[in-house]
Amino acid sequence: MTNLKWKAVLIVATVLICAYGIIGVPKSKDELVANWSSNIRLGLDLRGGSLLVLQVQVQDAFKSEANTLIERLKEEMGKQGIAYASMDHSDPLTLADADKIEMRIKGVPADKTPAFRTLAADVAANWILTPLNSTDYQLKMKPTEALRLKEDTVERAMTTIESRINGLGLAESSVQRRGGAGAEAEILISLPGLDDPARVKSILQTAALLELYEVKDGPFPKMEDALAKNGGVLPLNTKLMRSVPRAGDQGNEGWYLVARTPVITGRDLRDARPAQDEMGRWETSFVLSQDAKGRFGRFTEANVGQRLAIALDNQIRSAPTIQSRIEDQGRITGASSQQDASDLALVLRAGSLPAGVVYLQEQTVGPSLGADSIRQGLIAGLVGLVVVILIMLGYYRTSGVNATVALVMNAILLIGVLAYLKAVLTLPGIAGIILLIGMAVDSNVLIFERIREELRSGKATMSAIDTGFAKAWWTIVDTHVATVVSCAFLFMFGTPAVRGFAVTLVIGLVANIFTSVYVSRALFQFEMSGKGANPTLSIGI
Numbered sequence: 001m002t003n004l005k006w007k008a009v010l011i012v013a014t015v016l017i018c019a020y021g022i023i024g025v026p027k028s029k030d031e032l033v034a035n036w037s038s039n040i041r042l043g044l045d046l047r048g049g050s051l052l053v054l055q056v057q058v059q060d061a062f063k064s065e066a067n068t069l070i071e072r073l074k075e076e077m078g079k080q081g082i083a084y085a086s087m088d089h090s091d092p093l094t095l096a097d098a099d100k101i102e103m104r105i106k107g108v109p110a111d112k113t114p115a116f117r118t119l120a121a122d123v124a125a126n127w128i129l130t131p132l133n134s135t136d137y138q139l140k141m142k143p144t145e146a147l148r149l150k151e152d153t154v155e156r157a158m159t160t161i162e163s164r165i166n167g168l169g170l171a172e173s174s175v176q177r178r179g180g181a182g183a184e185a186e187i188l189i190s191l192p193g194l195d196d197p198a199r200v201k202s203i204l205q206t207a208a209l210l211e212l213y214e215v216k217d218g219p220f221p222k223m224e225d226a227l228a229k230n231g232g233v234l235p236l237n238t239k240l241m242r243s244v245p246r247a248g249d250q251g252n253e254g255w256y257l258v259a260r261t262p263v264i265t266g267r268d269l270r271d272a273r274p275a276q277d278e279m280g281r282w283e284t285s286f287v288l289s290q291d292a293k294g295r296f297g298r299f300t301e302a303n304v305g306q307r308l309a310i311a312l313d314n315q316i317r318s319a320p321t322i323q324s325r326i327e328d329q330g331r332i333t334g335a336s337s338q339q340d341a342s343d344l345a346l347v348l349r350a351g352s353l354p355a356g357v358v359y360l361q362e363q364t365v366g367p368s369l370g371a372d373s374i375r376q377g378l379i380a381g382l383v384g385l386v387v388v389i390l391i392m393l394g395y396y397r398t399s400g401v402n403a404t405v406a407l408v409m410n411a412i413l414l415i416g417v418l419a420y421l422k423a424v425l426t427l428p429g430i431a432g433i434i435l436l437i438g439m440a441v442d443s444n445v446l447i448f449e450r451i452r453e454e455l456r457s458g459k460a461t462m463s464a465i466d467t468g469f470a471k472a473w474w475t476i477v478d479t480h481v482a483t484v485v486s487c488a489f490l491f492m493f494g495t496p497a498v499r500g501f502a503v504t505l506v507i508g509l510v511a512n513i514f515t516s517v518y519v520s521r522a523l524f525q526f527e528m529s530g531k532g533a534n535p536t537l538s539i540g541i
Contacts, residue, residue, distance in 0.1 A: 004529060007522045014514075015409060018416025039419040042192065042426075049192040052201070053178060053361035056185045059098035060355035061153040062141070063091070066103055069139075071260075072123050073105070080119060082112045085135075095185055099146035103127070103139040110134050154185050156354045161187065161204055174424075186360065192424070201359065203343050210266035210286075212330070214299075215307035215319055219243060219254035226255050237261070241309065243316035256316055258309050263299050268292030274341035275331065282341040285331045293328040301325040312344075377430035384434055388441050396448055402523045403444040406515040410440050413511035414504070428501035436508035439483075443516035447472045461536065465524050473517060480509045 022039055026032035066089040077084060085107020092098050108116050113134075120129045120137075126145040130138045141149070154177070162175045178186040191200065216238055220226040226240055227233075234240065237260045272286040288296055300308070300322050309319045310330065385407065392400035414433065418425060451468030459467065483505065490502035 004522070004525055007518075008526075011409075011519055011522060015412055018412050018419075021416045021419040022412075040415065041422060041424045049190070049364075050200075051361075051363040052189040052191065052204075052359060054187050054189070054204070054357045054359050055095070056154050056157045056187065057356040057358060058095055058150050058153050058185050059092040059101075061149060062098045062101045062146075063089070064355075065141075065149060066101055069124055069127070070103065073119075076119055076123055077116070080115060082108065082116050082119065084108050098150070099141065099143070101141060104132075104136070105139070106136045108135050108137065150185070153354045154187070157357065158187055160353050161189065161357075164203055165189070165191070165200075187357075199339075199343070201362075204357065210264075210269065211262035211311045211314075212264040212296075213241070213256075213258035213262050213309040213311060213316075214303065215309050216257045216259060218256035219319070220256075221254055223255050226257055230257075241311060241314065241316050243309075243319065256307075256309055256319060258311075258316075262311075263308075264288065264292055264296055268296075270328075272345040274338055274345050277331075282336075282338050283331050284341045284344045285329065286345075288328045288330070297325055297327040300327075377427065377434070381430065381434045381437070384437050388437060392441065392444070398527075399448060399524075402520045402527075403441060403448075405523060406444060406520050407437065407440055409519055410436065410508065410511050410515045413514065414508045417507045417511070418504070423503055423507075424500060425504070426500035428498060429504040432501045432504035432508065436505065436512065439509070440512045440516060443472075443476050443512060444520060446475060447516065447520065462528060465521070465528070469517065469521050476513065476517065480513060483509055 022036065023032050024035040024039070026035055070087055070089065074087065084105055087103070087105050089103040090101055092101050105116075116137075117129065120127075120139070124139055127139040127141050130140070132138055158175050158177070165173045165175065173192065174188075174190045176188055178188040189204075216235070217229070218226065220229070223240055223242075234257070238257055239260050240255050241258050243254050243256055268288050268291070270287045270289045272284055275283055275285040277283055304322050304324060307319045307321055309316045311317065389400070389404050389407070392403045394400070396403070411433070414436070417423075447468055450472045451464050454464035454467045455461070487502040487506045487509075491499050494502065
């Protein structure tokens, strides 16, 4: 009897814990509804929102890698006195051509060949050096390194996009690789409840590459003016960058001659926030990391009176004059509104994308369609539940109550675990719940039929119950494990909707083992405990 009391305590405690996760401790009907809405997270197909498919332009990362290598080669070859006529790389335009990028170094003196080969082996260890003739060479990226760069670029893009989405407060969103043929470097983004897709698309597509450069000269009205002043050839280690006018200004576009290497980049940022200047115009202020703080302080102290160009995505936003030593703070002007300043701060905090992205597909689901799906799904589930309960009560009589209690508990446990895990309930998830009704009944039918066989063989009631549950146990486990394995593959390779189905089904299967075996057996024991020494079971023979 003591054992039955502990079983009752465990069952009641489990139900109460799950119920608390679903609705909390509501003090009114309105609070109950509010707790339900906040604890049960609805997916895109139920709540409405947007589904975006974008492709990472991996070829941009290959170009950047080649540009970085060219700069390193030029610097090292200059130090070692190795001359060359030209150095450039191919320009892959599509994702399929990204790993075919190659570099060409022409005009290396024949007597410098050994030194150049040694240098290339050291600086370009991930590239394959092939001589074209006695003075010209070709570099191609190793296949293993190209594959690593592709995967790393997509993973970094996903991480950055996820950080930006989380910064917008879209907690139920999901970012994952898109599977299937022809989906290379494609990312699938689910944004439930999104009411401004245009803004989110703009934020996700912004590269947000922040760089601070030392200004050598300018501004010039035209690029040609800057070249003409320098005799048509730019000074060593410099480059031209275009400036854009700040919001509301006209005619301030121009060109600046800046140092080729930035003093500070976006990777040196610690924080970024929207702010207002003395005139009330919106801007974005940023704070540098401890490591960059000292470096930036030394640079500004040595260049008081000179200009510093603040560039975003290779366009100069402003070029203020350094008035005094600056250590860890700066600001980017030109925002047209508070939202623009906030969005720029968000993407700067999340970091820059390793490559550009393009949108391939956008789908929008209205909230009314989601409400219809919920209503129809609930109707289907309730109808199926009622029919199953009637059949179980009619066929197994009073023992069918055990199956009914197990079904109700199964639903409570499933929804409670979803609430605690903050899982997202989708339309396929509702389908999984309806499927679980049939699977739960199937387990109970299997147990009841085993018990009936034992009773027909002449065993006592309690012995028949124990034997029936023991024989049905491994059959139930085998079928559930096979289904769980199938759900694991669905979760790994499926879309967000399919993953929702898999998660719901796995949780329901675990709950079903607990309710159909442990709870149902305890109910039989409770029923038999009050019927004397030779109880009868209303399961029929």
